[in-house]
Amino acid sequence: MNIVFLDAKTIGEDIDLSAYDKLGTVEKYGFSTSEQVPERVKDADVIIINKIQVNEQTIGSAKNLKLVCVTATGTNNLDKEYLDRRGIAWRNVAGYSTNSVAQHTFSMLFYLSEKLRYYDEYVKDGHYVNDTTFTHFAEHFHEISGKTWGIIGLGAIGRKVADIARAFGTEIIYYSASGNKPQEGYHQVDFDTLLATSDIISVHAPLTEATESLMNLDAFRKMKPHAIFLNLGRGPIVVEADLATALENNLIAAAGLDVLAREPMQEDNPLLKIQDSKKLYITPHIGWASVEARTNLMNIILKQIQEFYGEIK
Numbered sequence: 001m002n003i004v005f006l007d008a009k010t011i012g013e014d015i016d017l018s019a020y021d022k023l024g025t026v027e028k029y030g031f032s033t034s035e036q037v038p039e040r041v042k043d044a045d046v047i048i049i050n051k052i053q054v055n056e057q058t059i060g061s062a063k064n065l066k067l068v069c070v071t072a073t074g075t076n077n078l079d080k081e082y083l084d085r086r087g088i089a090w091r092n093v094a095g096y097s098t099n100s101v102a103q104h105t106f107s108m109l110f111y112l113s114e115k116l117r118y119y120d121e122y123v124k125d126g127h128y129v130n131d132t133t134f135t136h137f138a139e140h141f142h143e144i145s146g147k148t149w150g151i152i153g154l155g156a157i158g159r160k161v162a163d164i165a166r167a168f169g170t171e172i173i174y175y176s177a178s179g180n181k182p183q184e185g186y187h188q189v190d191f192d193t194l195l196a197t198s199d200i201i202s203v204h205a206p207l208t209e210a211t212e213s214l215m216n217l218d219a220f221r222k223m224k225p226h227a228i229f230l231n232l233g234r235g236p237i238v239v240e241a242d243l244a245t246a247l248e249n250n251l252i253a254a255a256g257l258d259v260l261a262r263e264p265m266q267e268d269n270p271l272l273k274i275q276d277s278k279k280l281y282i283t284p285h286i287g288w289a290s291v292e293a294r295t296n297l298m299n300i301i302l303k304q305i306q307e308f309y310g311e312i313k
Helices: 018-022 037-041 080-086 098-113 114-122 155-167 193-195 217-221 239-250 291-312
Strands: 001-005 025-028 045-051 068-072 089-091 148-152 169-173 200-204 229-232 254-257 280-281
Touching: 018 114, 018 291, 080 089, 089 291, 098 114, 098 155, 098 200, 098 229, 098 254, 098 280, 114 169, 148 155, 148 193, 155 169, 155 200, 169 193, 239 254, 239 291
Parallel strands: 001 025, 001 045, 045 068, 068 089, 148 169, 148 200, 200 229, 229 254, 254 280
Antiparallel strands: none
């Protein structure tokens, strides 16, 4: 079996992939352009990808290809009609990063709500040395107990966040952009109600026609001025220029983003001009990427390949 990793660096170089060597010949490319893919996959039985476009132009030369494994949940980079015509199977992975993303959601919230950068720098800059009082009150923060947390997208990650947030004493409401029926044990509301009543809003939804540009200026205007907004779903769910306007005009208190409309971040991103860390906190799409989540991801892919070849033998 010939296995080709086309963008292995998207998994991280710290993850042990040696178990794949037991399956056959393994080639690993850190990154591949669309122009490089045809030559690299021509002898492949299995390709493992993250963001690579898979279509006739990129894999048409791969005459032995039987399986495409995506190291992610989203598969919008696959031309599934072409794969079906070729009889090439594909697999993706869901649920591998639930704990990691939920954890990162709270790390972003606390960084913003408790003004942690300010207090860290206050101490490291020496201001706490021989201060007049043992507590420094310049920046204020509030408990999340008793607050309303609105969740957009109540899948596995959304439910995990909801359950943890309840342990802190928050009231949970959620909005389903897909219009799914209410989930037992969770309070579903319409979009405007979620915007108007939530003190914290976090997004854990996929990118669909219903969610693209969902969080625009009109939506931010309906939120509470002290609300904190977090996006750990997909970047294009937020109109970034509108979020910048909302933050600059104090329509909301702060925002935390782990995903952007274009990644890596572009020089013309309107959010770059907001340098106040109490208002805006952006992380480079790391919420999913704990060591445990990435290890789990690659163990699932390994098992998928083993099971696939077990079925076709």
